[in-house]
Amino acid sequence: MTSPDLLWLLAGAGVILVVASIIGGILRQRLSPNGENPVIENLNARITSWWVMVIMLGLAFIAGRAGVVLLFLLCSFAALREFLTLTTHSRADHWSLVGCFFVILPLQYWFLYIDWYGMYSIFVPVYAFLLLPILSALRGTTKDFLIRVSQTQWALMICVYCASHVPALLYLHIPGFEGRNVILIAYLIFIVQLSDVLQYVWGKLIGRTKIAPNLSPSKTWEGLIGGALSASAIGTALYWMTPFSLLQAAAICLMITTLGFFGGLVMSAIKRDRGVKDWGHLIAGHGGFIDRLDSVIFAAPIFFHVTRFFWSTT
Amino acid sequence: MTPDLRAFAARFMGQAISVFARFVTAPRAIWKGIEPVPRQRVYFANHTSNGDFVLIWTALPAPLRRQTRPVAALDYWLKSPLRAFIGREVFNAVLIDRRPDARTEDPVTQMVAALDQDASLIIFPEGQRNSSDTPLLPFKSGLYHLAKTRPAVDLVPVWIANLNRVMPKGEVIPVPLICTLTFGAPLHLSEGESKDAFLARATEALLACKPKAEGLE
Numbered sequence: 001m002t003s004p005d006l007l008w009l010l011a012g013a014g015v016i017l018v019v020a021s022i023i024g025g026i027l028r029q030r031l032s033p034n035g036e037n038p039v040i041e042n043l044n045a046r047i048t049s050w051w052v053m054v055i056m057l058g059l060a061f062i063a064g065r066a067g068v069v070l071l072f073l074l075c076s077f078a079a080l081r082e083f084l085t086l087t088t089h090s091r092a093d094h095w096s097l098v099g100c101f102f103v104i105l106p107l108q109y110w111f112l113y114i115d116w117y118g119m120y121s122i123f124v125p126v127y128a129f130l131l132l133p134i135l136s137a138l139r140g141t142t143k144d145f146l147i148r149v150s151q152t153q154w155a156l157m158i159c160v161y162c163a164s165h166v167p168a169l170l171y172l173h174i175p176g177f178e179g180r181n182v183i184l185i186a187y188l189i190f191i192v193q194l195s196d197v198l199q200y201v202w203g204k205l206i207g208r209t210k211i212a213p214n215l216s217p218s219k220t221w222e223g224l225i226g227g228a229l230s231a232s233a234i235g236t237a238l239y240w241m242t243p244f245s246l247l248q249a250a251a252i253c254l255m256i257t258t259l260g261f262f263g264g265l266v267m268s269a270i271k272r273d274r275g276v277k278d279w280g281h282l283i284a285g286h287g288g289f290i291d292r293l294d295s296v297i298f299a300a301p302i303f304f305h306v307t308r309f310f311w312s313t314t
Numbered sequence: 315m316t317p318d319l320r321a322f323a324a325r326f327m328g329q330a331i332s333v334f335a336r337f338v339t340a341p342r343a344i345w346k347g348i349e350p351v352p353r354q355r356v357y358f359a360n361h362t363s364n365g366d367f368v369l370i371w372t373a374l375p376a377p378l379r380r381q382t383r384p385v386a387a388l389d390y391w392l393k394s395p396l397r398a399f400i401g402r403e404v405f406n407a408v409l410i411d412r413r414p415d416a417r418t419e420d421p422v423t424q425m426v427a428a429l430d431q432d433a434s435l436i437i438f439p440e441g442q443r444n445s446s447d448t449p450l451l452p453f454k455s456g457l458y459h460l461a462k463t464r465p466a467v468d469l470v471p472v473w474i475a476n477l478n479r480v481m482p483k484g485e486v487i488p489v490p491l492i493c494t495l496t497f498g499a500p501l502h503l504s505e506g507e508s509k510d511a512f513l514a515r516a517t518e519a520l521l522a523c524k525p526k527a528e529g530l531e
Binding site: 077078080081082084085089091094097098101102275280281282 | 340342476479482485487489490491492526
């Protein structure tokens with residue numbers, strides 16, 4: 001599944017990471033030789049984690065369709081585990097939760113793997129939506145029933161359904177773009193994550209006006225506009241490797257970076273409500289899987305459907 | 315099986331159980347009041363599930379894990395040959411008899427003997443799994459006797475959060491949810507401190523490790 005364009009993107013990410021690692025190393029030497037500066041330690045932990053993530057993604061791309069589907073299945077599993085840790089559920093929900101992890105999650109990715117669009121595009125919002133509450137109801141506990149079933153459904157929609165739309169990009173049929181669909185995944189992830197990083201950088205440099213001070217003190221209008229515009233500019237410059245024209249690429253990039261930003265905002269609102277800082281702890285420096293993937297999760301389904309509607313023949 | 319093969323099987327099984335525990339609960343150790351250094355310790359924790367000591371064992375760094383032995387109920391762990399293998403050989407448990415009238419050995423004497431062989435211990439001072447609505451059942455006196463007999467040993471409170479939701483009593487299949495283990499500051503018996511006062515202080519210290527965030531209780 002490798003193509004020259006994909007190698008360019010991965011190489012680009014590699015160069016950015018080499019530069020970041022060098023800067024991180026110099027900063028540590030100058031300001032935090034014994035690990036006493038938490039900001040610099042966190043920066044270096046983040047860069048190391050980025051290396052791991054880029055390498056994992058690269059390996060999945062080499063392994064082909066099955067590799068990419070499997071990687072996102074595992075990400076969905078980890079994300080769902082983080083999400084359901086924070087939701088309300090009682091003993092009566094035990095079987096519906098077991099069903100989420102061991103039936104719905106693998107089935108969604110199986111339908112995706114065998115390219116059954118008619119099923120994977122409605123499986124969670126229709127079948128899981130209707131069948132799971134039945135399992136909880138059969139156990140007869142009514143306390144917080146609506147809260148419990150709604151939160152479980154929300155967890156599935158975010159962590160399984162929306163996340164599975166990243167590998168779903170492999171199954172679009174775009175005339176003249178055959179065999180290169182993996183670029184769509186790499187492009188989506190690269191632009192959205194770059195926008196996250198640049199929003200942080202712009203926010204630190206000139207950020208003043210907070211967008212939602214109650215939700216996140218670090219999200220500012222300056223950061224959003226600067227980050228989304230600069231990431232979109234880079235994405236637009238890369239239009240030649242996508243099925244989009246220059247203007248189309250610009251519009252798509254603005255769409256996914258904005259969605260990504262607001263995805264992060266929505267997920268922050270949930271964290272605030274639950275009184276936690278991070279969703280998890282498995283990605284050093286970043287927090288949990290949802291902390292890193294929230295923007296991609298929000299951007300993926302709409303990116304998928306817009307591309308499918310305007311460019312794909314299926 | 316030859317002894318070598320048994321030892322190998324025990325190590326393999328220990329790793330497999332640990333990997334499974336990680337897959338299901340992604341345990342997160344929070345060293346709030348103490349560092350994970352190789353000192354002799356008695357970890358005392360809340361008890362809601364049979365997986366409790368596996369989780370503490372998994373969360374400890376490997377060198378500490380090797381010297382740490384769970385204290386477990388003999389009547390449960392000798393029920394079948396597989397359990398006996400896991401209890402005795404995989405986890406090297408100190409098996410105590412919970413029935414005062416039937417036992418031949420005193421649990422405190424057994425635990426002190428293990429401490430004298432340089433082992434660290436994992437104990438559950440509630441004495442049984444807590445399925446009530448209160449966060450902790452009243453502590454048994456064993457912890458006090460350990461503190462009195464071996465005053466130099468650190469008594470470390472460990473709050474295990476969420477494992478009761480992973481596998482509620484009576485269920486067979488676990489639900490993957492993240493569990494946290496909060497290690498608090500070590501306790502020692504103060505001079506002249508009574509049994510009740512010490513146990514109350516130990517209970518307070520354990521409750522103080524409980525995370526505040528919802529869903530992590």
